[in-house]
Amino acid sequence: xxxxxxxxxxxxxxDGETAPSETRRLxxxxxxxxxxxxxxxxxxxxxxGLRFLRPAPPPPDLPARLEDRIAVERADAGARRGGLDRxxxxxxxxxxxxxxxxxxxxxxxxSFSAARPLVTAGLALLVAMLxxxxxxxxxxxxxxxxxxxxxxxxxxxxEAFGEAPQVLPQTTSEVAGRVFVWSDDVWxxxxxxxxxxxxxxxxxxxxxxxxxxxxKLSDLDVLLADGSRVVLRYNTETVELWNxx
Amino acid sequence: MKAAWxxxxxxxxxxxxxxxxxHSRGDVRAFDEVYSRYAVMVFNLAxxxxxxxxxxxxxxxxxxxxxxxxxxSFSGRSALKTWIFRVALNHCRERLSRFRPxxxxxxxxxxxxxxxxxxxxxDPRRGxxxxxxxxxxxxxxxxxxxxxxxxxxxxVVLRDLQGLSYxxxxxxxGVRVGTVRSRIARGREQLRGLLETMAPAGVRHRPAAAIVDxxxxxxRGDKGELSA
Numbered sequence: 001x002x003x004x005x006x007x008x009x010x011x012x013x014x015d016g017e018t019a020p021s022e023t024r025r026l027x028x029x030x031x032x033x034x035x036x037x038x039x040x041x042x043x044x045x046x047x048x049g050l051r052f053l054r055p056a057p058p059p060p061d062l063p064a065r066l067e068d069r070i071a072v073e074r075a076d077a078g079a080r081r082g083g084l085d086r087x088x089x090x091x092x093x094x095x096x097x098x099x100x101x102x103x104x105x106x107x108x109x110x111s112f113s114a115a116r117p118l119v120t121a122g123l124a125l126l127v128a129m130l131x132x133x134x135x136x137x138x139x140x141x142x143x144x145x146x147x148x149x150x151x152x153x154x155x156x157x158x159e160a161f162g163e164a165p166q167v168l169p170q171t172t173s174e175v176a177g178r179v180f181v182w183s184d185d186v187w188x189x190x191x192x193x194x195x196x197x198x199x200x201x202x203x204x205x206x207x208x209x210x211x212x213x214x215x216k217l218s219d220l221d222v223l224l225a226d227g228s229r230v231v232l233r234y235n236t237e238t239v240e241l242w243n244x245x
Numbered sequence: 246m247k248a249a250w251x252x253x254x255x256x257x258x259x260x261x262x263x264x265x266x267x268h269s270r271g272d273v274r275a276f277d278e279v280y281s282r283y284a285v286m287v288f289n290l291a292x293x294x295x296x297x298x299x300x301x302x303x304x305x306x307x308x309x310x311x312x313x314x315x316x317x318s319f320s321g322r323s324a325l326k327t328w329i330f331r332v333a334l335n336h337c338r339e340r341l342s343r344f345r346p347x348x349x350x351x352x353x354x355x356x357x358x359x360x361x362x363x364x365x366x367x368d369p370r371r372g373x374x375x376x377x378x379x380x381x382x383x384x385x386x387x388x389x390x391x392x393x394x395x396x397x398x399x400x401v402v403l404r405d406l407q408g409l410s411y412x413x414x415x416x417x418x419g420v421r422v423g424t425v426r427s428r429i430a431r432g433r434e435q436l437r438g439l440l441e442t443m444a445p446a447g448v449r450h451r452p453a454a455a456i457v458d459x460x461x462x463x464x465r466g467d468k469g470e471l472s473a
Contacts, residue, residue, distance in 0.1 A: 011430035173419030
């Protein structure tokens with residue numbers, strides 16, 4: 001082995017994450033190279049230092065708090081069954097947003113253009129009207145779908161006045177060489193917003209078409225895992241994949 | 246154990262899937278079981294990503310509420326543990342990036358009484374002086390960890406505090422194993438640099454060395470770590 005061992009290899013070696021052949025090469029080098037042995041020891045000390053952060057128990061009242069929230073959730077679901085379904089209204093609203101987006105309006109995850117606050121302000125107004133129609137003072141703390149918290153007043157007010165969050169979400173994921181960006185509770189394949197006009201075809205992950213897609217890009221299920229959706233270019237069309245049947 | 250399940254024709258994820266199916270059938274014990282299994286894991290992930298015990302408690306509650314809502318959509322394609330880590334990480338990223346900075350100044354990462362997890366390191370077999378040193382070093386490490394850029398912090402926390410394999414971390418983060426390897430190495434290297442700059446005035450020895458000297462566990466298990 002010429003030169004010194006890279007930090008990456010030393011770190012992986014320490015974790016037992018190197019292949020047997022690589023391990024043998026590294027050990028032969030370490031036996032003869034003081035600087036590399038010294039760097040390995042330094043890395044080992046850092047890992048050793050992290051042992052001081054032992055697991056802490058969750059607060060003892062957490063189960064009770066969670067139970068209360070779940071009870072509210074159940075009651076909320078029961079109340080919804082008898083009246084106007086505000087969720088469906090919000091879903092319709094989200095469809096409108098999605099439709100606007102796909103018709104070529106400013107991308108939801110891009111830089112804030114001049115038009116975006118206006119569009120969002122209009123949507124905020126629509127949300128307020130829908131909620132007033134339902135006789136509710138605001139979006140409930142507990143929502144029956146993962147999308148709802150993002151449509152809460154805090155988020156919309158912030159956007160309506162053009163105040164971007166101080167630190168934008170940095171989340172990106174790579175799946176089979178594609179880069180996905182976490183954008184407004186949707187994973188969007190980078191570059192896909194320049195795609196053809198019109199609404200993307202919605203495909204449920206558990207449908208035959210969804211299963212076929214996941215069989216080819218199995219890592220996608222990790223992105224879908226928390227109920228979020230994934231917008232991607234699949235063959236020649238744009239597809240919105242969601243975790244449902 | 247794993248081999249026994251496979252020999253019996255039971256996939257490991259099938260057991261997780263069964264738990265999810267029980268939940269969707271309304272079996273309340275299924276969610277209790279999920280909480281019992283993963284509460285400590287989720288709370289500590291939230292704690293180390295947020296650096297704040299109160300925030301971590303709120304995050305944990307919200308994460309389990311999400312798990313409660315969506316457990317029936319768990320398909321068993323990955324382990325439930327990976328799925329829950331993914332949910333937890335997404336929620337932490339969303340909430341922490343939207344409402345507050347991801348990094349905190351050194352020393353602010355945990356509160357004064359060490360409830361950021363350092364209190365839990367108390368081992369009755371260790372003397373008071375040793376415990377005080379351990380608590381102090383724990384605060385230093387927590388402070389340094391809080392200053393790492395989020396991608397590196399996530400990788401280091403998942404590996405060194407949660408004990409996930411590189412492959413599991415890749416699944417949780419949705420990146421390649423090579424990316425995980427790089428992030429862990431760079432995170433540890435930055436951590437080493439931060440710990441060195443955090444040596445108290447007048448103490449010029451390397452703090453990372455002091456940490457290991459004070460940690461009785463650090464001297465054991467090296468051979469095991471090195472085995473491939």
